[in-house]
Amino acid sequence: MLQFLKMQTFAKRTPIILYFFLSILLLFLDKRGLLDIFHRSSQVLTIPVNTQVYKLKKFLLLPVQTLTLKIDKDKKIQELETQKADLLSGMSRLQSIEAENSKLRRLLGANIPSNWQFEPARIVSYSADVISVISASTPEKKVVAITGENKGIFVGLYQEMVGQTLKIATTSNKETRIEVVVKNSLGFKTATGLIIGEGGKMVLDQVLTNEQINRNDVILTSGEGNLPPDLLIGTVSKVIKLDGQTLQKAEVTPAVDFDKLDYVFFVTKF
């Protein structure tokens, strides 16, 4: 009787077990890249839609951002006009990506060693500390993505490719661990440490208490861990010292607002 009941329960659960196996099989095949064709096909539709929706979000957030920032009226009008022009020229901008990329690459050249090589990538969306981009080529894993005009600014590390979308973990991503140096306002190195992403924010950790860190000190990549050196990550916003501890921490403000980026550049050679 008990065996009959057990068999009946198993028979009742058989469909869901089959569906579980189907999901695991799909996951297994996709992890091995065998279902890439589905991602590529769907992204023909999702990338343009996501780009437009992301631009719409930026457009909707613009009034909130302008309220919080003390920008003079002329600048506000100029920014709104730029946003409006961006929305209207969405389609034509897609066609002129190549031309824009080369312009941005020239802008990026300033104060960055001339032997560095870049690969431009256009941002599709940014959420949950991950930037989705599309690029003409696929970089190697952990390649650095940067932006900037006068100074190279560290954006994040390339994680993986899904379909034709490349994912970049930003500095506040929980998987981010970067060895850094801290420099004071005079440009002297005052400390070394580790930038750790905490989901939505980042902290400077592993700094010895006998090393000096102050508010507004700049944080740069140290060049360790196969990363390019001297890329700006952010500035110290608050130093956290705990009594009796050999290490101190600091909260860090990122050097770049990821929501405002349109392009990033993978550093393919440095």
Place this chain on the structure above:
Amino acid sequence: MNTKLFLVLSIVVSFLQGPLLPPVFMEGVLLVAYLSANKETKSLPGVLASGLIFDLLQSQHLGLSSLVFLGATFLISLLEEHIPVYKALSLGVFAILINIVRAKIVFPSLTLPSVAISTVVALVIFTALLLPAKGWLKIKFS
């Protein structure tokens, strides 16, 4: 809520989640509403398809969300024999749990309180829009 409506809502929501809304927002609420209106065996294809839609449109590995959704379906079917799972409070708790588990697996960088808060917001919106008798659309649940 029938399967067609569930899948259409899954498509719409997954397009908006990420670029406009938080990447984990409505799926828990949608799933519990769908499961409350359909028997487990009948709902399985819809649940699997919805998970695949979310993964495909949010550029995640196919099968991840389906596993979470099927796990939730299995859990609810186990619990329904012992506790009244289809009460509003239980459904709300399930929706939050589904979102937290999916966030933990698919978007590890999201913080759990933010996922829980966004689910509650989604729950309020969804209740106002869809609940029978109270809602504006008056969709039949069973």
